[in-house]
Amino acid sequence: MKTFKFPMRYVPISATILVFFIVYLIGIISFQNFGSPKVFLDLFVDNAYLGIAAIGTALVILTGGIDLSVGSIIAFTSILIAKMIASGCNALWAIALALVIGILFGMLQGWLIHCFSLPPFLVTLAGMFFIRGCGFIVSEESIGIKNDPVFNFIQNDLTIKLGKGMNLRFIVIVYLVVLIMAIFFSQRTRAGRSIYAIGDNELAATLMGIPVGRTKIMTYTIAGFCSALAGVVYAVYLKAGNPLNCVGLEMDAIAAVVIGGTLLTGGVGYVFGSLFGVLVLGLIQTLIVFDGRINSWWTRIIVGLLVLAFIFMQNLITKISKSKSKTQ
């Protein structure tokens, strides 16, 4: 009889899910109302934009790269949409333009990274500065989106009502759909599997005949699209655009991806993990707000420690699996 061995590769993500449940449990024990479904749904609503951005970041990190321009693209997209709507443009055109810009920008970054062998860190860093500045050129102040028919439609009609005052908001639906598509893409399509191959060993992938350049540029393009989509979601979430917002968001996205079980060296991890990474981050923040006694800078310390814990665990697992493969 074959004994069931828990596959090593599922350990990190299982750990994340476990942590999520443990923290949730602590919250429920400690506070009334923490267990209400509203809290759970709010996690999604408040973090949908981060989740979408984390999906793109996860894919990039799986190729062994990194994307630091995420937060700035979100800010730029949101202020662009807000400005265009305020100038009388139809919201749908604004959203379409924003998504196109995101795609093109991602493509540009991917092209620079691959074709000139520039480090992804630098290119996306420069990209971050560049597009943040562009956001300020669009508008220095935040702009509200008021009385726009498209946005009102999204807000009021595209919500699935679950009764008892709870709604599945449109932005949450968008996030879940993108997540499912990304999971399918990374696990079941050739391009997705190529991403894993490139992240694991780029040279071997090239020798295998995988179109490395094309795939890498495509990954950064997808990341750009995800960031722009996150920006659209953010604009819907705030009903405003603000060039100053989302500073440092890319670090939150990276933390979420790491907590979700993806190795920064690439090739290992699941896009699904980023969902739980985002949820864990949101949960910790919720816990601290509910308590109200802890100073908010503890959030940073706790998140830092959590990331550390996960890194240690991933390290350990890698060492164990390496030593196992040696003895075999």
Place this chain on the structure above:
Amino acid sequence: MNKSSNKFRHLVWPLVSLALLLLFNAIFTDNFFKIEIKKSDSAQAVQAPSVPVESPQPGTSWITPESYDNAGDSAEAAAQAAADGVEAAAQAEGAVQTIASEAEQQAPVKKDGKGVSIFGYYLYGTPIDILNQGSKVMVLAIGMTLVIATGGIDISVGAVMAIAGAIAALLISMLDAGNCIGAGMGPSFYWIIPVLAALLLATLAGFWNGMLVAGFGIQPMVATLVLMVAGRGVAQLITDGQIITFDNPGLVFLCNGHALFLPFSVWIVAAMYVIAGLLTRKTAFGLFIESVGNNERASRYAGIEARRIKWLTYVICGFCAGVAGLLAASNIKCADSNNAGLYLELDAILATVIGGTSMAGGRFFLSGSLVGAILIQTLTTTMYMKNVSPAIVAVPKAMVVIIVCLLQSPVFRAKVLSIFASKAAKGGVQ
């Protein structure tokens, strides 16, 4: 190719860019190169307080009237300590590089003979500002260059700066409360304690990073991400969430005082570069770093203690961050945990890369990092003088970085040259 020119080849493009920028300024910016010689106002130095003032409680923001006037006095004391080789740094502010602050304290001629008397004159002008304000990034770039040369990275330096500034401000305000400031007299050397504490804490932070990277083998980006995220939280813990201001003349002198016509921060930078240069080029240390960065496994086989070398580079980087943090805090006479050193790690990395050090590790160029830091600061200052909003400053900065990186990329150069070669219809690509 001439072999000897290889030694400075990495400096070509950064220097060219810097020269172009300065040329642009010379033509289009009024007063850019105007340097005046200002005389320090010795009349300010001796003014007894007109009202008795209690010493400040720790954690309160408090500028006593006479410390406003006597700020210049202890410039000397600080200069003395500087002569002893103690270094400290001051704090930067928000996401944007700032124009240099001018000498806050104009060093008066010393009356009580406590320290080195500094000539009562100093230079004043935009190029001086660039050097002063850029001092933080220049110092950070030293440590960053060494870390990147081993193939790693340290994104926590901004947070470490905040921690260093926080502990210095906290200790100095506690000490100042203990010793009545009075008329700015009394043993004014106790400011060394916060400086040393800040440097120690920063070095420990570097030690922590080194432990994670070299000791546990964690990827540098992630390992330093931990401190970057948590570090600001720690800094706020130290200051209890407040902005602690201080006015201790010794501490303030670090970024605001002058010695021999130039801002004191410039001398700190110069001293650190000289020490770093000697350490890396006159000992085997630099060779080992390059070796580890180039091929860690081969270095180990050659008998180099790769782990120890890497660990040490992170410690040095932490120390540099401590110096920069002290400079930043001294600059605005307070410790702002939220904004100190924000995004300066990115500038330091940019400066390093512009200077020719590859992010993959290997050969490093401290001189290049220095030029890179000056280039970045000049760019920021130019934007300011052109009344460009701070946020938009980031755009040309990003473009310059990309352009310089492209110019340094052999792939890019090959492609460009091949275009020219094929156009000229001559054989032989370089």
Place this chain on the structure above:
Amino acid sequence: MNKFATVIMAVAAATLLVTGCSKSDSSKIKVGFSQVGAESDWRKASTESIKGEAAKRENIELTFSDAQQKQENQIKAIRNFISKGVDVISFSPVVATGFEDVLKEAKEAGIPVVLFDRAVDVSEDGLYVSFIGSDFVEEGRRAARWVLENVGENANVAELVGTVGSAPAIDRKKGFEEIIKDHPGIKIIKSQSGDFTRAKGKEVMESFLKSPEADQIQVLFAHNDDMALGAIQAIEEAGKKPGKDIIIISIDGVKTMFEAILAGKANCTVECNPLIGAQLFDVVEKIHAGETVPARIPSQEGVFDSKNITQEVVDGRKY
């Protein structure tokens, strides 16, 4: 696997330690407050006023959240307050836009909202019950009036603006310009954002002093004291005398600024009172008891310059 379990336990234990157990007492009025952050002395005083007042009052149970100057954190905090089931929500918005949705949610949940210190920009009415805070426009006007009375009809003014897009910055500028538009001799020759921080104030002032118009600057109007204090440093470094060569007027009224005025380095500060914790909880109690409250409650404030600042005033200054 043991190490793995230990790590998980450690994380869980850390969280447990951090959160503890807290049950809410249903007889108290539960208030959820989201503060902007801890970016300045003024903000610090405001926070202490709120926390201190809540501690004094037995019937108030305060849940305090610091948004670290990020709007997203405030929105999350408010949503969490709604989930937690507080009786009253109060907050000081980081930026004026973007709160419409979450305020609607609060309204639907039946939780009254009191705005504190800054206002929001929403298109719907009835999203908040009351707004307690300074009248920023009036502060700008007071500053302009002081300049007219004490400097004269002709002056070149350099303006240090607050955080771009924030209510105080927009309103103070508006108030100032409203008064001076009838006096063409007063001109604003330079205006740039110092972000309400001391460091930026210093930096921007330095750039002003290096610009071609540097010698024309006669008056500095800073939107808050912290920026003015930074600017004072810059002016001294440039070899000028703050308070004499350049007249300095700012808004807030923090103790440090009082001391600077006493020392002759600054000239006037328009008070912006952060110690309105007591007023806030008075309003909260009234709302909870079902009374109607005015939609706009301005704080009590004055104007302080060298004529009415003495050492006793400085010593008695709480913030």
